[in-house]
Amino acid sequence: MSQAAKTPFSTPIRVRWSEADPQGVVFNGNYLVYADAAGTEYFRHLGVLGSDIEDFYQLYVVDAHLSFKAPARADDLLTCTVQPTRVGTSSFTLSVTVRRDTTDLTEITLTYVRAINGKSTPLSETFLALLK
Numbered sequence: 001m002s003q004a005a006k007t008p009f010s011t012p013i014r015v016r017w018s019e020a021d022p023q024g025v026v027f028n029g030n031y032l033v034y035a036d037a038a039g040t041e042y043f044r045h046l047g048v049l050g051s052d053i054e055d056f057y058q059l060y061v062v063d064a065h066l067s068f069k070a071p072a073r074a075d076d077l078l079t080c081t082v083q084p085t086r087v088g089t090s091s092f093t094l095s096v097t098v099r100r101d102t103t104d105l106t107e108i109t110l111t112y113v114r115a116i117n118g119k120s121t122p123l124s125e126t127f128l129a130l131l132k
Helices: 030-046 054-058 125-131
Strands: 009-014 059-068 077-087 091-100 103-116
Touching: 009 030, 030 059, 030 077, 030 091, 030 103, 054 059, 054 103, 054 125, 077 103, 077 125
Parallel strands: none
Antiparallel strands: 009 077, 059 103, 077 091, 091 103
16 A cells, blocks of 8 residues: 555544534434545645646546444534545545544445446556555
8 A cells, every 4th residue: 555545544524514414413314425525635735736646537436335433413513534445446445534522423434437438448557556
């Protein structure tokens, strides 16, 4: 793994009022939005965004798992930590942990596959080097 991939990447996210449900907690579907935003920042950190690496624009989430441990509330400042946990030939898995201070709130696992015209396509050597 590259040094960037070995070191967990973290980014802050502030919960907006509209993301809380009538119970006063973050609606569960919003955690996927947080994971997507954190993943995008992770790829920005790796230098993928704004580069000529096409893989990023050919990635699709094919599997998502969420485990809820504690609720977030409106205006909470959350930290999303992103780290690759598996890298294959045409797919990889990112683990995203959502925390408030030192409390783990949600663990999210996202599996991405690179596909072109609906067909699984090997990740480029350049992209693999960033993830590994």
